[in-house]
Amino acid sequence: MDYREEMKQLRDTLNENARLYYTLDASTMSDYEYDRLYRRLQDLERQHPEEITPDSPTQRVGDQTLNDFAEVMHPVPLESLEDVFDGDEVRAFLQKVRETLPQAAYSVEPKVDGLSVALEYRNGVFYQGATRGNGRVGEDVTENLRTIRSIPKTLPEKLPRLIVRGEVYMARSVFEEINERLELEGKTLMANPRNAAAGSLRQKDPRICAQRRLDIAVFNLQLAEGRDFATHTESIAYLREQGFPTIPHALLSDADDILREIDRLGDTRMTFPFDIDGAVVKLNDLSDRDILGSTAKCPKWAVAYKYPPEQKATKLKNIVVQVGRTGVLTPKAELEPVRLAGTTVTYATLHNQDYITQKDIRIGDTVIVQKAGEIIPEIVEVVRQERPAGTKPYCLPTVCPVCGAPVARDADGAAIRCTGAECPAQLLRNLTHFAGRNAMDIDGLGPAVLQQLVEAGLVANAADLYDLSVQDMARLERMGEKSAQNAVNAIAKSKENDLWRLIYALGIRQVGEKAAKVIAAHFGSYDDFASASMEELVAIDDIGEVTAEYIRAWVNSPQSQDLMARLKAAGVNMVCKEERLDNRFAGMTFVLTGALERFTRDEAGEMIEKRGGKSSGSVSKKTTYVVAGENAGSKLRKAQELHIPVLTEEEFLDLLK
Ligand code: AMP
Numbered sequence: 001m002d003y004r005e006e007m008k009q010l011r012d013t014l015n016e017n018a019r020l021y022y023t024l025d026a027s028t029m030s031d032y033e034y035d036r037l038y039r040r041l042q043d044l045e046r047q048h049p050e051e052i053t054p055d056s057p058t059q060r061v062g063d064q065t066l067n068d069f070a071e072v073m074h075p076v077p078l079e080s081l082e083d084v085f086d087g088d089e090v091r092a093f094l095q096k097v098r099e100t101l102p103q104a105a106y107s108v109e110p111k112v113d114g115l116s117v118a119l120e121y122r123n124g125v126f127y128q129g130a131t132r133g134n135g136r137v138g139e140d141v142t143e144n145l146r147t148i149r150s151i152p153k154t155l156p157e158k159l160p161r162l163i164v165r166g167e168v169y170m171a172r173s174v175f176e177e178i179n180e181r182l183e184l185e186g187k188t189l190m191a192n193p194r195n196a197a198a199g200s201l202r203q204k205d206p207r208i209c210a211q212r213r214l215d216i217a218v219f220n221l222q223l224a225e226g227r228d229f230a231t232h233t234e235s236i237a238y239l240r241e242q243g244f245p246t247i248p249h250a251l252l253s254d255a256d257d258i259l260r261e262i263d264r265l266g267d268t269r270m271t272f273p274f275d276i277d278g279a280v281v282k283l284n285d286l287s288d289r290d291i292l293g294s295t296a297k298c299p300k301w302a303v304a305y306k307y308p309p310e311q312k313a314t315k316l317k318n319i320v321v322q323v324g325r326t327g328v329l330t331p332k333a334e335l336e337p338v339r340l341a342g343t344t345v346t347y348a349t350l351h352n353q354d355y356i357t358q359k360d361i362r363i364g365d366t367v368i369v370q371k372a373g374e375i376i377p378e379i380v381e382v383v384r385q386e387r388p389a390g391t392k393p394y395c396l397p398t399v400c401p402v403c404g405a406p407v408a409r410d411a412d413g414a415a416i417r418c419t420g421a422e423c424p425a426q427l428l429r430n431l432t433h434f435a436g437r438n439a440m441d442i443d444g445l446g447p448a449v450l451q452q453l454v455e456a457g458l459v460a461n462a463a464d465l466y467d468l469s470v471q472d473m474a475r476l477e478r479m480g481e482k483s484a485q486n487a488v489n490a491i492a493k494s495k496e497n498d499l500w501r502l503i504y505a506l507g508i509r510q511v512g513e514k515a516a517k518v519i520a521a522h523f524g525s526y527d528d529f530a531s532a533s534m535e536e537l538v539a540i541d542d543i544g545e546v547t548a549e550y551i552r553a554w555v556n557s558p559q560s561q562d563l564m565a566r567l568k569a570a571g572v573n574m575v576c577k578e579e580r581l582d583n584r585f586a587g588m589t590f591v592l593t594g595a596l597e598r599f600t601r602d603e604a605g606e607m608i609e610k611r612g613g614k615s616s617g618s619v620s621k622k623t624t625y626v627v628a629g630e631n632a633g634s635k636l637r638k639a640q641e642l643h644i645p646v647l648t649e650e651e652f653l654d655l656l657k
Pocket of ligand 1: 080114116280
């Protein structure tokens with residue numbers, strides 16, 4: 001490829017990715033890959049400086065902000081760091097510095113993968129905090145930063161003005177906990193702790209940011225009026241005394257020692273509460289830093305070493321399938337244990353069937369695994385030459401490995417799901433949905449309480465909730481007598497709910513709130529709904545064939561029938577309370593066909609339902625009347641064949657009177 005063409009492609013790819021990364025907190029490539037491409041562009045620009053364009057990512061410090069927050073000027077710029085990718089590049093950097101400063105000492109520290117912010121204190125009080133933005137102007141996120149507990153709000157020493165720089169991050173443990181909760185609630189998961197931290201800090205409502213439990217690690221003193229420090233070490237020690245959590249660092253001079261420390265940090269990265277994406281090597285002496293100065297973007301006195309994702313070959317012993325709380329079957333590769341990025345790896349994620357098929361991953365294969373800072377490693381590729389004889393392409397099971405119910409592939413995605421109504425793997429999620437605000441709306445039965453009820457063996461399906469006593473509830477953690485009583489009252493109250501809530505609460509696939517309301521109004525009782533044929537279901541607007549099939553499968557399963565019988569016995573309301581005029585059409589089924597003059601078919605259907613009847617889309621022996629308007633076609637013929645009485649619009653109106 002022509003170098004001009006390559007440079008253009010690199011600019012486009014990097015710009016698009018940076019835009020996603022900075023403005024939407026989403027990303028399409030790994031940070032490592034981004035840095036590699038960036039470096040390739042830099043090299044080409046060095047060789048062909050005449051080809052540097054103003055839109056090149058190398059000509060900017062950060063990227064544009066979303067402009068939702070007020071701007072804050074940084075009196076001391078928040079600079080970027082020059083990346084290096086191997087030991088030789090670190091040595092080259094050290095050599096370059098040595099030419100000017102033969103005796104230099106360096107701080108070597110983990111590069112926290114979070115979000116850079118500046119915190120300003122006036123007279124010892126937290127005054128303002130801002131994101132890096134483009135390095136000179138950032139976004140005012142003071143209110144969100146106030147919610148971070150590890151940021152001191154007042155300092156022991158009241159300097160007139162103090163600015164520190166730190167990295168806001170979400171601890172890995174918090175990240176996992178929040179994702180677990182999101183999964184329970186059926187919401188989209190956060191991609192990684194960095195995105196999670198960035199997204200949280202940009203929330204318009206500080207209360208949301210507070211729930212995300214962010215942390216900070218401070219790594220630089222930007223400005224301190226009335227204080228002088230000679231070295232980085234001294235300034236960091238001072239900040240620690242002032243109550244800031246600081247990034248730990250080693251003080252070293254020898255190149256070999258520095259490289260060893262970089263390796264050590266890489267090997268122990270999983271022991272830090274935060275993700276790290278590299279190590280930073282920076283001059284310790286602050287006046288030496290001034291001597292070297294900065295380029296347009298980066299200081300010349302520091303570099304960031306980026307860890308490559310470590311890869312190793314190992315054997316895939318088996319593929320095990322887990323069932324998540326949403327019922328999705330997730331295949332996992334069981335590996336011959338292998339040391340990777342400081343931990344022993346025995347499992348790798350396989351995502352889904354498509355992923356396995358695409359890479360043709362088979363049990364018995366030798367595979368290359370990689371860990372790039374994520375918690376779970378992944379399989380990069382299969383070593384084809386080492387495939388033993390007799391292996392077979394892998395297919396996920398056709399029944400749920402937990403409950404044995406058939407599995408079904410999502411109509412709109414790669415996920416394969418268990419269809420079991422009471423699959424233990426899905427129990428907690430189903431219960432959370434059942435009790436949720438838009439479903440049975442049971443106050444005081446959130447995921448945490450439900451989890452305890454399941455773990456204590458008190459609840460194995462939704463019907464069990466109605467057998468709970470105040471004593472049962474009071475045995476749970478953090479549940480006083482009073483809240484136990486309230487919860488039991490709330491459960492009892494939910495028995496009076498209108499039918500649509502119950503139908504929605506059952507969690508039948510594709511039956512959302514709206515469909516549940518339509519169903520409740522149409523059938524008037526759970527029993528009529530449960531005995532409806534495919535044709536009757538499909539005849540309802542909003543219900544397609546796929547949904548109808550899910551409904552039929554659900555209501556016909558013995559587990560569901562059991563559950564409904566118990567709910568009924570517990571006194572849960574099973575009829576539509578929506579106002580009904582009378583019952584004159586009870587047991588009758590109408591079919592509307594042709595063009596009606598005075599009302600639409602939907603309106604006519606509603607009038608029938610309000611009088612206890614049903615309207616259906618197809619004529620059968622069970623049809624009581626066919627109401628035929630202008631140009632009625634096949635349904636009218638069928639009615640005549642089956643000798644079913646046919647009404648004109650007038651005759652139908654007479655029945656309504
Ligand atoms: P980059 O964004 O790749 O240019 O890397 C520079 C960023 O690394 C800075 O914006 C800092 O916020 C961040 N960083 C994380 N840890 C450190 C550290 N220990 N020293 C300096 N910068 C750090």
